[in-house]
Amino acid sequence: MINFAANTTYTLPILVHAAVPLTIIVVYALVAIWGERKVAGFIQDRLGPMHVGRWHGWAQSIADLLKLLQKEDIVPKDASRFLFKFAPFMMFAASYAAFAVIPFSSGYIGSNINIGVFYLLAVTSLLTLSIIMAAWASNNKWSLLGGMRSAAQMVSYEVPTIATVLTVIVVAGSLNLMTITEMQAGNDILGFLPNWLIFQNPFLIVAFIIFFISILAEAHRVPFDLPESESELVAGYQTEYSGIRWAMFMLAEYADMLLLSLLGAVLFFGGWNSPFGDFMSGPFWEFFWFMLKGLLLVFVMMWIRWTLPRYRVDQLMHICWGILIPLSFINLVLVALWEVIF
Amino acid sequence: MLYVFKEGWSTFKSIFTGMGVTIRHFFSPSVTEKYPYEKIELPKGARAKLHVNIDDCIGCNLCARACPVNCIDIETVKATDDVDLGKTSTGNPKRFWLTRFDIDMAKCMYCDLCVHPCPTNCIYMVPEYEYSEVDRSNLVYHFSNLKPEMVAEVKEKAEQEAEQKKRERQEMMRKKAEAAKKKKEEQEKKQAEAKKSSNKNDNDKPSTPGKKDS
Numbered sequence: 001m002i003n004f005a006a007n008t009t010y011t012l013p014i015l016v017h018a019a020v021p022l023t024i025i026v027v028y029a030l031v032a033i034w035g036e037r038k039v040a041g042f043i044q045d046r047l048g049p050m051h052v053g054r055w056h057g058w059a060q061s062i063a064d065l066l067k068l069l070q071k072e073d074i075v076p077k078d079a080s081r082f083l084f085k086f087a088p089f090m091m092f093a094a095s096y097a098a099f100a101v102i103p104f105s106s107g108y109i110g111s112n113i114n115i116g117v118f119y120l121l122a123v124t125s126l127l128t129l130s131i132i133m134a135a136w137a138s139n140n141k142w143s144l145l146g147g148m149r150s151a152a153q154m155v156s157y158e159v160p161t162i163a164t165v166l167t168v169i170v171v172a173g174s175l176n177l178m179t180i181t182e183m184q185a186g187n188d189i190l191g192f193l194p195n196w197l198i199f200q201n202p203f204l205i206v207a208f209i210i211f212f213i214s215i216l217a218e219a220h221r222v223p224f225d226l227p228e229s230e231s232e233l234v235a236g237y238q239t240e241y242s243g244i245r246w247a248m249f250m251l252a253e254y255a256d257m258l259l260l261s262l263l264g265a266v267l268f269f270g271g272w273n274s275p276f277g278d279f280m281s282g283p284f285w286e287f288f289w290f291m292l293k294g295l296l297l298v299f300v301m302m303w304i305r306w307t308l309p310r311y312r313v314d315q316l317m318h319i320c321w322g323i324l325i326p327l328s329f330i331n332l333v334l335v336a337l338w339e340v341i342f
Numbered sequence: 343m344l345y346v347f348k349e350g351w352s353t354f355k356s357i358f359t360g361m362g363v364t365i366r367h368f369f370s371p372s373v374t375e376k377y378p379y380e381k382i383e384l385p386k387g388a389r390a391k392l393h394v395n396i397d398d399c400i401g402c403n404l405c406a407r408a409c410p411v412n413c414i415d416i417e418t419v420k421a422t423d424d425v426d427l428g429k430t431s432t433g434n435p436k437r438f439w440l441t442r443f444d445i446d447m448a449k450c451m452y453c454d455l456c457v458h459p460c461p462t463n464c465i466y467m468v469p470e471y472e473y474s475e476v477d478r479s480n481l482v483y484h485f486s487n488l489k490p491e492m493v494a495e496v497k498e499k500a501e502q503e504a505e506q507k508k509r510e511r512q513e514m515m516r517k518k519a520e521a522a523k524k525k526k527e528e529q530e531k532k533q534a535e536a537k538k539s540s541n542k543n544d545n546d547k548p549s550t551p552g553k554k555d556s
Contacts, residue, residue, distance in 0.1 A: 043364045047374045307364045308357065323350070 021099035021110060028295075029254040033061040036302050043306040071243030079240065080137040087134035088241065088248035094126035095255040102262050103178045105272045105286035116177040117165055120263065121158070124218070127256060128154040131227065131237050134249075138240040146236025149313060150220065150227030156320040157217040157224075163328035164211040167335045168267045171201055177263075181271030194277070196270035203335045208268045210328045212297075215260035217320070220253065222305040224316060261297035262290070269293045384469040389452040391470045392445050394485040398430040398464035401438030405456035405465050413449035414456060417442035419496050422503045432462045439500075440486050441493045447473070448481040 034049065037060070041048025053059025075084055098120045100110035113119060128151055135147020172180045186195045193199045198208055217224035228236030238249050265271060270293075272286035280289075311319070375382055384390060401418035418438035421427050427436035457466050475481050488496070 039368070042368045042372065045367055045370060045373050047372045047376075050376065303361060303364060303368070307360045323346070 017110060020104075020108065021102070022096065024104070024291075025096060025099065025251070025255045025258065028258055029251050030061040030065065032254050032258070032295075032298060033064070033250070034058065035299075036305075039299070039302045040306050043303070065247065068243055068247040073244070074240075074242050076139060076240050078139045080139070083133050083137035084240070085245070087130050087137060088245045088252070090133065091127055091130035092248050092252040092255065094123055094130060095252050095259055097126075098123045098259050099255075101177055102259070103181050103266065103271055104290055105283045106182075107283035108287070109178055112176065112178050114174075114176050117169065117175045117180075120177075120259075121162055121165065124256070124259070125154075125158065127252070134241070135237040138237070140240050142234045142239045143237045146227045146233045146239070149233075150237060152313075153217055153220075153224065153226060153316060156317060157214045157324075160210055160320065160324040160328045161214040161218060163325065163332055164207045164214065165263075165267060167204065167207040167328070167332045168197055170332065170336050171197055171204065171339060177266050177271070181266055181273065184270040185273050187277045194270055194273060194275050196268065196273070198268040201335055201338055203331055203338060204268065206331050207328070207335065208264070210324050210331070211264060211267070212300075213319075213324060215264060216301060216304065217316070219257045219260055219301070221257065221301050223308040223311050225310060226313060226316060257298055257301060258294060261301070262294040264297050265290060265293035384471070387467075388469050389454050389467045391447065391468050391473060392450060392456070392483075393466060393468040394443060394445070395464040395466075396440060396443060396485050396487055398432065398462045399440055399443065399485075400430060400434050400436050400462055401440050402461060404459040404461070408455045408459045410453060410455065411449050411451055413446040415442060415444040415446070416440070419493075419500045420504075421496075422499045430462045430464070434462055439488065439493075439496045441488055441496065443485040444482050445485065446482045448478050 034057070038048040038056070040046075047056075049057030049060040051057050051060070052063045075081055101113060101116035101120050103109040103112075131150045131154075132147045135143040135150070138144070168180070169175060172183060174180055174183075180197075184195050184197060187193065188195055189199045198204050220227050226236075227233075228238060233239070238246055241249060272290040274281045274285060274289050401416065403416050403418070406412075406414040406416045417440075419441050421437055421439055427439070429435050452467075454467065473481075
């Protein structure tokens, strides 16, 4: 362990190390917010933002960010001041901290620890806490309702997420995301398919579907966006927030989306492995493939957002407790049996 | 249990159907008109803004009378005999100075009713729709091309002529009345004379009204 006070020689490398995911998150969030508006526009036969920055409004989210930075920092009179101000940063910190164990390429991982998956799932639980913190501190009925829904939703959907992740771990035999990625290298299945886990075991396809539905719910995406369902709850737990604090929520939410998509890419789609074996591999290409896989999943999330309507609260709970959890546990047993037999 | 699977299958099928629809629209070209940069041409007969070709207007006031909301305000002054206002492009002679021709587009309801009565087709809709104003009074469009001093001059002249004509007419009426008086007197004289002469034969020829009625 590094002792910061005693050993300052490590401070700078650590800061640089920490700045890499932060840069990725911020750049990704700007692109994804613009991209989401574009996707929404295209799906609805519109164009989306077209003005700022000439070429298809590429600078729109930068302009939005500058606007949000200039806004007045409003704290409601009856809000709990400290918690209200602290919650958005805690939320972002939670999703940012989880990026530490994501292997962006064979050359870069924030922290190559043996309990990577466990750490990631534990740290993202903080998101629930910060959402409830924001909701309670706002002293607003919409916020509180949104926060309660969010808590119920995230606690419920963490169960199928963890169950499916466990399924993958049964196959992979490691909690270290780097190890899980490395064991998916090569193109041996049927002669041409890459050795990704989703192709290794037929039951992992079911696991992936359950996993994807659960991460949709965990990232508060449509059709599970009940915590901030704008047509019912104004903006849910974000109702009282404005300016940079609201921007932090937005950033955290998009970061969470990317995090869970990247986790999906590691667990099922071979992480940073190139789909063409040795072709186009190397640290930079690995980063490219990894981000491509993650962003494809993000795109599917956006695509679903503009396709499906929102579920009711009781339907949400029924899907989770009545269908996904039993299914994921049965699937876990089947995967384990498959691994024992073959 | 079977029910759950059936339900689940139909849910999945409908989700993928919906996603198929959205992805098709994702790749289909957008229908957006980039309005301030690209403007679509208005269809023929679009009612957007009234325009008056003042050179062709004969001041007949038909459009103002046709207007259901009274948004057209016309004031005309009769041209004096010494000026010739010429003819319109359709050949109608112009007899009035148009001292005022205002259209209040804030009142206008774009009914097109003023366009059709015009005998010279000088009032019509033009395909121009970007004329919003901050102040409502700026929506009153003045079509008369007479200068204020010209208007005053024309009015004065017309008044003078009207006065003169009135006097002439009075003179004429007086003369006419005199002539009529003379005529009457003469007639009365004649009648009186005729009476005198006919009185002698009055008993010879009695009238027979009963026979005429049958």
